[in-house]
Amino acid sequence: MELRHLRYFRAVAEELHFGRAARRLHIAQPPLSQQIRQLEDELGVALLTRSTRRVELTPAGADYLAHTVAILDAVDAAGHHAQQVAEGRTGRLSIGCVGSATYSVLPAFVRALRDRIPDVEVRIRGEMLAPAQLAALRSGDIDIGLLRMSGEEPDLRVEPIRTDHLILALPDGHPAAATGSVDLHNLRDEDFIAHAGGGRSVMNTVLMTLCSVAGFTPRIRHEVEETSTLATLVAAGLGVALVPEPTAAIGITGVTYRPLSTPTSGIELHAARRIDDAASPMIDRALEVLREIASAPYEPARK
């Protein structure tokens, strides 16, 4: 069976006249009769009752007509939808994001996506550590990763999205929070809260480097998977933490954020994608949107 049979049957069923249907289809009447006969033979069902004076649908024919129309429409719709996907106007997009951007850059990104690409279907996986994102990118679990990284990844395309200042997260009432900015050296005897993964986390590397410059090695008492947990532990007074500025978007009371007295070069947020996904215009368009909105400096939520 071919779509031709369905198109022809639809025409005859709607016209209830082989001659008119043939004219509508721009073919002669005999081949139309033949094709309809073929269709009926293949289905083993009489779809039409014909006499020379009247053509009518059988109950089975009426049923088949409804399905036929639905199928022909679905064929058209499938083509149009595929074109939309090819143009990146619709599709599914899975985004992974590190904790420090989950509550600031990520929501802004998703909001902008919905504005600019209304038919995108976004799936979000926030609070993903960088190594998990790399694995998820390779397995196809996510299409775009928002992470902080240093090394090279040959099968991924990584680009810097924005640079974030580093700030300190202190428990409310901490002596160092009394001043406008904090000298890292004053925290040499504090407990530090760090991310899991040790040296594989860029934030940990930066922390070690900065403390080393300040003349001490930070004592790391707690390691956390999620940045939100980190904020909770700081609020509980279990230690202090060095975090990228957007982390402050986590609305947990009991935490005071203070800049460092010594300016640093900050830490970069990167967007990563599979290098062989070049044929995915949705990812291209999404990254364009990300570049536009992510360069804006982090702005704390107004109350």
Add this chain to the structure above:
Amino acid sequence: MELRHLRYFRAVAEELHFGRAARRLHIAQPPLSQQIRQLEDELGVALLTRSTRRVELTPAGADYLAHTVAILDAVDAAGHHAQQVAEGRTGRLSIGCVGSATYSVLPAFVRALRDRIPDVEVRIRGEMLAPAQLAALRSGDIDIGLLRMSGEEPDLRVEPIRTDHLILALPDGHPAAATGSVDLHNLRDEDFIAHAGGGRSVMNTVLMTLCSVAGFTPRIRHEVEETSTLATLVAAGLGVALVPEPTAAIGITGVTYRPLSTPTSGIELHAARRIDDAASPMIDRALEVLREIASAPYEPARK
């Protein structure tokens, strides 16, 4: 575009290998490549990225594959469904029914239909007067009419289904209800409640005839559209009524039913259908079911 293109695309998309897909389709590889190319050209969308070593779906191709599978399945399902309809195993059936059978024969019929033809989709229109049913049959609004009629209807096929005894509906405590059966003559001074439509209703004709034999002309004070209303009026003491026995299935308190002391030939319930619906096996099957169950004498619901 033809289903061939979809079948071929599905094979290639699932095998991700033109050679294997061609073998699976029992054709050679070059024509397969050609057909896929045709499909892509017609859609204006690249569905696959090919190199000599790897064939992959583009995002648009993955999208199109999902739709393709759905369409091909729908084509199969449509054929099977039409076969089911042709065998009368599934389909929609609209049944009209007069008031006196609405609460006894009709529910038994529908119950039997569900047992015997599980996939039938029944639409019921109860409490339809006979003329309305004839019109609804002709307009296609109902497929089967359960009604009481006398004349001939050339474009309908009518068959007797069952004969019902005639009984009297009296208000509780009515003097005539004191005895086991009632002589119609004793009701010569009562108000009668009749169906609307006058002589066009067979029940009215029967009423006039029986009363005439009993030597009087009934005084008709109220005419009703629904048999349920008739029962309500009797219960309210507004009059008495002659009804077919199944009417007693209407569970309205305040009404006592009594047989006539003089046996009558009763009144027949007919099933009517369009004569040109011979090609509808669902109607055939449904009527077979009706014949089986409807011949059983009316049996009041046990409490």
Add this chain to the structure above:
DNA sequence: TAAAAATACTCCATAGGTATTTTAT
């Protein structure tokens, strides 16, 4: 008897086959 569907046949467009080339790893 006239309008319309079915049949008979003819033709050619194109799906599919064979042989070969191209390409990417």
Add this chain to the structure above:
DNA sequence: ATAAAATACCTATGGAGTATTTTTA
């Protein structure tokens, strides 16, 4: 070097056209 897709070209199936017959209202 080799496996696999693309290209070139040929073949033949079957879809569509023309002429005619059959059917029924």
